[in-house]
Amino acid sequence: MQSLLQEKVLVLNKYYQAIQITTVQKAICHLVKGTALVITTDWTTHSLEDWIKISRFYENGSHPIIRSPSISILIPDAIYLPYYESLPKTEVVFSRHNLFLRDKYTCQYCGKFLKNPKDRTIDHIIPKSRGGKTVWTNVVLCCKKCNLKKGDRTPEEAGLKLLKKPKPPKWQSLILEEFPKHKKEAWKVFLDFAGIMNSE
Numbered sequence: 001m002q003s004l005l006q007e008k009v010l011v012l013n014k015y016y017q018a019i020q021i022t023t024v025q026k027a028i029c030h031l032v033k034g035t036a037l038v039i040t041t042d043w044t045t046h047s048l049e050d051w052i053k054i055s056r057f058y059e060n061g062s063h064p065i066i067r068s069p070s071i072s073i074l075i076p077d078a079i080y081l082p083y084y085e086s087l088p089k090t091e092v093v094f095s096r097h098n099l100f101l102r103d104k105y106t107c108q109y110c111g112k113f114l115k116n117p118k119d120r121t122i123d124h125i126i127p128k129s130r131g132g133k134t135v136w137t138n139v140v141l142c143c144k145k146c147n148l149k150k151g152d153r154t155p156e157e158a159g160l161k162l163l164k165k166p167k168p169p170k171w172q173s174l175i176l177e178e179f180p181k182h183k184k185e186a187w188k189v190f191l192d193f194a195g196i197m198n199s200e
C-alpha cells in the first residue's frame with residue numbers, strides 16, 4: 001500500500017499541459033478535495049465518484065488498486081486540474097537528482113556515463129573556495145577521476161574542457177528524462193499533446 005501511494009502520476013493543467021509529476025497520495029488528495037479529475041488516455045475526465053465506480057470493474061484484474069477501509073480505487077495515470085491555469089514551471093529547483101538528470105548521468109568533462117551513483121560527484125566550475133556559487137550555471141556532474149584532477153582549480157587551469165556550458169534546465173525536458181524511468185506508456189499521449197516528446 002505504502003509503495004503504491006508513492007507511484008507517479010502526471011499532472012495536467014486547465015490547458016491539458018503536463019506541468020509536473022506527483023505521487024498517487026497527493027493526486028488522491030486533489031481528487032478528494034475536488035480540485036482535480038482523473039483523466040484517461042482517451043481524454044475523458046472522471047470525478048472521484050465516477051472513478052470509484054469504474055474501479056469496481058477492475059477489482060479482480062491486474063491493475064494496481066489502492067484499497068483502504070473507506071476507498072478502493074484504481075491508480076490513475078494522470079490527473080487534470082480544471083481550475084489551474086499556471087503554465088509549466090520553467091525554473092527547476094536545484095538538487096542533486098535534478099542535476100544528474102540535466103547532465104544525463106554523464107561526466108561533463110570526459111563524457112563518461114556514470115551508471116554507479118558512487119562515481120558521481122558534483123563539481124563547482126569556479127571552486128567554492130574562490131567564491132563559486134552552488135547554482136545551475138556553476139555546477140556540473142563530474143566523475144571522481146576528473147574531479148580529482150581538477151581539484152581547487154578552474155577548468156582552464158586544470159587543462160579540462162566542459163562538454164557544454166551548463167544552463168538551468170527546463171522542467172519539460174526533465175519530464176522527458178523521467179519518462180523512460182517511470183515507464184508510463186499512458187503519459188505519452190499527454191506529453192505528445194503538449195508537443196514536448198519531439199522537442200529538444
Ligand SMILES: [Zn+2]
Pocket residue numbers: 107108109110111112142143144145146147
Ligand atoms: Zn570525467
